[in-house]
Each structure stands twice: as structure tokens, then as C-alpha cells.
Amino acid sequence: MRLTIWGIVTLMIILTSCQNKQSETESEQAPFNVTADRFADIRVLRYQVPGFESLPLQKKKLLYYLSRAALSGRDIIYDQNYRWNLAVRRTLEAMIRNHMGSAENEDYQKFIEYVKRVWFSNGIHHHYSTIKFTPEISKAYFTKLLDAVPENQLPLREGQDREAFTQWILPIIFDPDLDRKRVNLDHGVDHVKESANNYYQGVTQKEVEDFYARKIDKNDPQPISYGLNSRLVKENGVIREKVWKVGGLYGAALEKAVFWLQKARDVAENDKQKKWLDLLIRYYQTGDLKIFDEFSIAWVNDTDSDIDLIHGFIEVYGDALGYRGAYESIVELKDPVASKRIEAISAQAQWFENNSPIMDEHKKSKVKGITANVINAVMEAGDAAPSTPIGVNLPNANWIRATHGSKSINLGNIVNAYDEASKSSGMLEEFAWDEDQIKLEREWGTLGDNLHTDMHEVIGHASGKINPGVGTPKETLKNYSSTLEEARADLVALYFLMDERLVDMGILPNLNPGKAQYNDYIRNGLMLQLRRLKKGENLEEAHMRNRQLVAKWVYEKGKKDNVIEKRVRDGKTFFVINDYMKLRDLFGQLLREIQRIKSEGDYEAGKNLVETYGVKVDPALHDEVVARYAKLDIPPYAGFIQPKLTAVEKNGEIVDVTITYPEDFMEQMLEYAEKYSFLPTYND
Numbered sequence: 001m002r003l004t005i006w007g008i009v010t011l012m013i014i015l016t017s018c019q020n021k022q023s024e025t026e027s028e029q030a031p032f033n034v035t036a037d038r039f040a041d042i043r044v045l046r047y048q049v050p051g052f053e054s055l056p057l058q059k060k061k062l063l064y065y066l067s068r069a070a071l072s073g074r075d076i077i078y079d080q081n082y083r084w085n086l087a088v089r090r091t092l093e094a095m096i097r098n099h100m101g102s103a104e105n106e107d108y109q110k111f112i113e114y115v116k117r118v119w120f121s122n123g124i125h126h127h128y129s130t131i132k133f134t135p136e137i138s139k140a141y142f143t144k145l146l147d148a149v150p151e152n153q154l155p156l157r158e159g160q161d162r163e164a165f166t167q168w169i170l171p172i173i174f175d176p177d178l179d180r181k182r183v184n185l186d187h188g189v190d191h192v193k194e195s196a197n198n199y200y201q202g203v204t205q206k207e208v209e210d211f212y213a214r215k216i217d218k219n220d221p222q223p224i225s226y227g228l229n230s231r232l233v234k235e236n237g238v239i240r241e242k243v244w245k246v247g248g249l250y251g252a253a254l255e256k257a258v259f260w261l262q263k264a265r266d267v268a269e270n271d272k273q274k275k276w277l278d279l280l281i282r283y284y285q286t287g288d289l290k291i292f293d294e295f296s297i298a299w300v301n302d303t304d305s306d307i308d309l310i311h312g313f314i315e316v317y318g319d320a321l322g323y324r325g326a327y328e329s330i331v332e333l334k335d336p337v338a339s340k341r342i343e344a345i346s347a348q349a350q351w352f353e354n355n356s357p358i359m360d361e362h363k364k365s366k367v368k369g370i371t372a373n374v375i376n377a378v379m380e381a382g383d384a385a386p387s388t389p390i391g392v393n394l395p396n397a398n399w400i401r402a403t404h405g406s407k408s409i410n411l412g413n414i415v416n417a418y419d420e421a422s423k424s425s426g427m428l429e430e431f432a433w434d435e436d437q438i439k440l441e442r443e444w445g446t447l448g449d450n451l452h453t454d455m456h457e458v459i460g461h462a463s464g465k466i467n468p469g470v471g472t473p474k475e476t477l478k479n480y481s482s483t484l485e486e487a488r489a490d491l492v493a494l495y496f497l498m499d500e501r502l503v504d505m506g507i508l509p510n511l512n513p514g515k516a517q518y519n520d521y522i523r524n525g526l527m528l529q530l531r532r533l534k535k536g537e538n539l540e541e542a543h544m545r546n547r548q549l550v551a552k553w554v555y556e557k558g559k560k561d562n563v564i565e566k567r568v569r570d571g572k573t574f575f576v577i578n579d580y581m582k583l584r585d586l587f588g589q590l591l592r593e594i595q596r597i598k599s600e601g602d603y604e605a606g607k608n609l610v611e612t613y614g615v616k617v618d619p620a621l622h623d624e625v626v627a628r629y630a631k632l633d634i635p636p637y638a639g640f641i642q643p644k645l646t647a648v649e650k651n652g653e654i655v656d657v658t659i660t661y662p663e664d665f666m667e668q669m670l671e672y673a674e675k676y677s678f679l680p681t682y683n684d
């Protein structure tokens with residue numbers, strides 16, 4: 001499972017995720033430019049890997065090998081997304097290589113914008129909407145560029161000449177109705193036939209469903225992930241899986257990945273890590289999904305290693321029927337600063353429980369903090385790049401999750417980059433009341449955000465107990481249970497964010513991060529998040545509901561003391577906190593009530609809270625927020641340029657690995673095309 005920003009770059013204001021505060025020395029260095037490029041509806045950002053330079057050589061080598069393994073599979077996602085994506089991409093890249101005219105030419109600029117979109121989406125369908133996009137240039141201009149490419153550089157099919165190739169590829173690129181949507185979930189259509197992805201060939205949805213109905217034993221307590229690593233095809237009337245493995249489909253790329261994984265395995269940190277690397281290699285060599293399960297179990301059991309890896313056919317969102325996994329890879333390095341902070345909070349979990357404002361009978365006598373892992377991404381590839389998740393929870397197999405648990409990570413440095421980008425987006429200037437608020441946010445906002453996330457995860461969800469005999473929240477609170485649960489976890493975090501105890505524990509230097517977070521939370525809960533809604537819509541999503549519920553409740557209840565004041569300046573609305581400690585007390589009161597609702601399973605009270613405060617939207621305020629936000633002109637989607645790891649060799653031995661942060665998106669894409677084009681153009 002993955003947590004994404006679903007295209008909302010600007011979510012960082014409300015983003016509840018973690019990353020580490022850059023150390024003093026780092027912030028004194030030349031500023032790192034987070035924003036690198038902008039085109040269409042996209043911003044391209046950059047992220048850093050703090051602490052890489054000071055790693056021991058063995059870990060640097062390990063990260064280097066894993067990064068190469070990650071990039072080796074890059075072609076796979078293109079072919080999975082659409083059967084002609086590699087042909088299109090290689091054609092476009094050849095056109096760039098052979099372009100002789102001015103790069104300033106307006107048509108050429110439009111052409112480059114199209115190519116960048118293809119790279120960004122790993123194909124010709126929009127990465128988020130999955131609808132095909134087309135270039136804003138004429139076919140004549142396109143053909144002119146294509147004509148400049150020598151025939152031996154075109155990805156011709158056997159027996160095809162230039163003319164036939166041109167006629168074949170033009171509609172693929174220009175006709176929006178040809179293979180219109182990558183994943184088509186529209187009601188009443190054949191989801192397999194009408195989806196343009198390359199997961200099925202010659203089969204109908206019914207045939208696929210029948211195929212797996214026959215295969216899957218519903219009583220098997222440990223079912224493999226059927227269909228995860230293959231294409232399902234019908235050839236000569238026979239339906240069968242073409243497995244993605246060394247020696248099978250996508251073998252050329254997987255062979256390279258295995259080569260690097262083997263090198264990684266030889267410099268593994270410990271035996272646990274070595275074990276899952278070995279199993280991963282064996283899985284690619286055999287295509288055996290039972291071995292993939294063994295790998296997943298070994299992987300989830302390794303919580304000791306500082307370096308971790310996601311690699312393979314993982315998430316199934318790209319398949320309308322949810323069987324087939326898209327290739328992705330994330331190379332991860334544990335974030336030492338954030339990990340220490342989380343451990344400190346976790347170690348004090350019982351203190352927080354004992355001092356919580358909830359009723360004594362709802363407190364746990366033995367509370368165990370949940371371990372949350374903050375990692376820094378070192379390399380992302382396949383479906384995880386350039387557009388990236390900000391959190392991941394794996395493995396996906398339910399029986400493994402139930403018996404062996406799962407690993408949950410937040411991508412700290414990615415969130416940090418989003419955060420940095422937001423500081424220069426103009427959002428803060430538009431929606432913060434005054435210079436003091438802006439200053440507070442710039443200085444302490446990130447730490448406040450991180451701490452909120454940490455406490456939400458580590459002590460928030462872990463806190464409180466349900467009265468004996470009361471069913472699970474899903475049973476008692478039904479459709480309101482997730483909203484109330486998220487509100488409860490947020491409130492634990494908010495309540496303790498202004499507690500001197502955090503200063504005593506050495507986690508905070510003062511309570512400013514708490515104040516910054518309070519401003520942020522109220523601003524977002526009452527206003528900012530409304531920009532994501534269309535006119536006339538109510539709040540539906542659990543996190544959005546919970547944030548408005550909390551913010552609106554404390555606003556209403558604090559009215560008589562003017563705790564939060566609504567102010568209007570030049571026709572613009574602002575919410576300003578007048579008394580942080582009184583606000584803290586209100587958070588505590590609401591927490592006590594929501595915990596009571598959960599502990600007692602009080603459906604009516606829960607429903608009442610959510611429906612009164614968390615659902616309805618003030619239409620005038622909504623209009624205002626949307627208009628103010630639109631003026632800022634922030635592209636809705638973002639993705640990242642990857643760092644570049646380079647091995648420094650001496651007499652054939654790696655003596656160091658350096659990390660640099662490229663600034664040019666196009667340059668990186670062309671470099672990857674040159675170094676990691678391992679698959680044939682046509683993978684039938």
C-alpha cells in the first residue's frame with residue numbers, strides 16, 4: 001500500500017509526515033535548490049540524502065549496488081503501462097539526439113514539453129488520471145523532426161520501413177481516442193479490454209476472472225499473490241501466464257537487476273539482510289511466487305538493517321483487476337535523527353498515556369508505542385519515480401501481514417523537499433495572518449509537522465482502550481470509525497505538542513514548534529484543505545473530515561473566550577489563535593470525548609460530531625479559498641530528479657561512492673535512456 005500526495009504538491013501545509021530537521025551546519029551551506037523544472041501540470045523537485053557522505057564504505061557500496069539494481073528495471077514500467085511505450089520513448093529520444101535546429105523554437109519547446117511528460121508518466125498516459133495526453137504541435141512538425149532521425153536509429157519492427165513506421169506511430173502519439181485510458185474502471189465496460197495497459201493480451205475480463213477463479217483455492221490460508229508477476233495472454237485459444245523472470249518476459253532487465261543484487265548481497269549489513277536478498281534473487285531467477293512470499297517474510301523480519309529496499313512487482317493499482325504488480329524500486333537509508341526522536345517518544349509512551357486528558361478508565365495500563373520508521377530515499381525507479389509515494393506499507397499479502405506484520409515507512413527527505421518547495425510557493429504569504437506567523441512557520445513549522453506525525457503514529461493510535469464487551473470501532477462506529485480514529489490520533493499529538501515535557505525530554509528546544517503546528521492545523525482544517533473540493537461537494541475523505549472536525553469544534557467551543565479569532569482583511573478571511581494554552585485545553589477536552597465515544601462504542605455521539613463539524617462546507621469560504629489558491633498558480637503534481645551515485649574505482653576496486661544532485665530533468669532522463677535501456681522495444 002502506498003500513501004501519495006495524490007497530486008497535491010501543496011498538501012505539505014497539512015502534510016502529516018516526518019523528516020529530520022537539517023542540522024545547523026548544513027543549513028549554513030549554500031542553499032539547495034529544491035525546484036528544478038516546471039512544465040504542463042507538473043513541478044520537478046530535487047531531494048537530498050543527509051548523512052550519505054559520512055557512511056562507512058561498505059554501506060555506500062551497498063547503496064550503490066542497490067541503486068543500480070533499481071534503475072536496471074526502469075524499462076519494465078514503460079512496457080507494463082502500454083505495449084508501445086518503449087517504441088514511443090525511444091523514437092522521441094532519437095528525435096532529440098538528431099535535432100539540429102534551434103532549441104528556442106516554439107514548436108520544439110512544445111515537443112520537448114511532450115517528451116518530458118512522457119518521461120514523467122513512464123509512458124503516454126497521464127501518471128495520475130491515466131488518460132492519454134498528446135503533443136501540442138502539428139503532425140507535420142513532428143514528422144519533420146522524425147525525418148531527421150537516421151533509419152538505423154528508429155525502433156523499426158521487422159520488415160517495416162521508415163514510411164510504414166511513421167504512419168504507424170503517428171496515431172499512437174496524436175490520436176487521443178486510440179488506447180485512450182491506461183486503467184479504465186468506468187462502469188459497465190470491460191475493464192481488461194478497455195484498459196490500455198500491457199497486463200493482458202487477447203483476453204476479456206470474464207476470461208481473466210474465470211481463469212483465476214479456477215486457480216485460486218479460497219480455503220488456502222496462505223495463498224500466493226496470483227498473477228502478480230506475469231502477463232496473461234491468449235495464444236491459439238489457450239490462456240496462460242507469461243512470467244516476468246530471468247529467461248522469461250522482461251528477462252533482459254531482470255538479469256541486470258540480479259547482477260547488481262548479487263553484488264549487494266556480498267556486502268550486506270547482516271545475515272537477515274543477506275537472506276532476503278538471496279530470496280529476492282531466487283524469485284527473479286525462478287518467477288516462483290512462493291519464493292516471493294518467503295522473501296516478503298524474511299524482509300519484514302529484518303528490522304535491524306539501516307539500509308532497506310523495495311524492488312519488484314509490488315503495487316497493483318495499474319491493473320483494473322488488481323492482480324499484476326507494477327515494477328518499482330525504492331532504495332532506503334534509515335534516518336538517524338528522526339529515528340532517535342521516535343524512539344524517545346516511544347520510550348515515554350506510558351508517561352504520555354498516564355498524563356493524557358482522557359478518562360482514567362480508558363487509559364491503558366501497559367501501552368506500547370508503535371514503531372514508525374522514517375527513512376531517506378536514496379534512489380527511486382519504475383513506478384515510484386519521478387512521481388513518488390511519501391509513505392509505504394508492505395508487504396501487500398494479507399496473510400503475511402496478519403502472521404508476520406508489515407513494515408511502514410515515511411520517506412523523510414521527500415517530505416522535506418515538498419516542505420521546502422511550499423515555503424517558496426507563496427502559500428504562506430497568502431494564508432498566514434502576519435509576519436510573525438510566517439516567521440514562526442519558516443523557523444519551526446517543519447519540526448512541528450514532524451513531531452505531529454511522530455506522535456500521531458507512535459502514541460496517538462496506540463493510546464486508549466475499549467471497554468470490555470464493546471465491539472471493535474468498525475462494528476460500533478461503522479462508517480464514522482476512521483474519521484474518529486484519525487481525529488483521536490491527531491488530538492493526542494496536538495495536546496502533547498504544547499507540553500513542557502517535550503522540552504524536558506530534549507526533543508524540543510522550546511514550544512515554538514507546537515505553536516507553529518497549531519497555526520498550521522487551524523489554517524488548514526478551517527480553510528486551506530477546502531481547495532481540494534469541487535463546488536457543492538461535501539467533505540468525504542476521512543483525514544479531511546477529521547481535520548475540519550477538530551478545527552471547527554475548537555473554534556466553536558472557544559468562541560466565548562475568543563481563543564481563535566476570525567479576522568477579515570481586504571476581503572480575505574484569516575483564523576488567528578489568540579491563546580495557545582486555552583486551545584490546548586480544548587484539544588484535550590475533545591480528545592477525552594472522542595476517546596469516550598470509542599471506548600463505549602457510542603455511535604450516535606460519534607455520528608453527531610462528524611456530521612456537525614466534519615462534513616459540511618461553508619460555500620462562500622470555499623469559493624474564497626479556491627480563488628486565492630488559483631492565483632498562486634501552483635502546478636498540482638510533482639515528482640523528483642534522482643541523486644546520482646558514482647563509484648570511485650582504483651585498480652578495479654571501489655574505494656568510495658560519491659553522491660551528487662543533478663539539476664536537469666531532461667539530462668537525467670537521457671542519461672538513463674543510454675545506460676538502462678535493457679529491454680527490447682517490442683516485448684511480445
Ligand code: ZN
Nearest residue numbers: 456461486489
Ligand atoms: Zn493515522
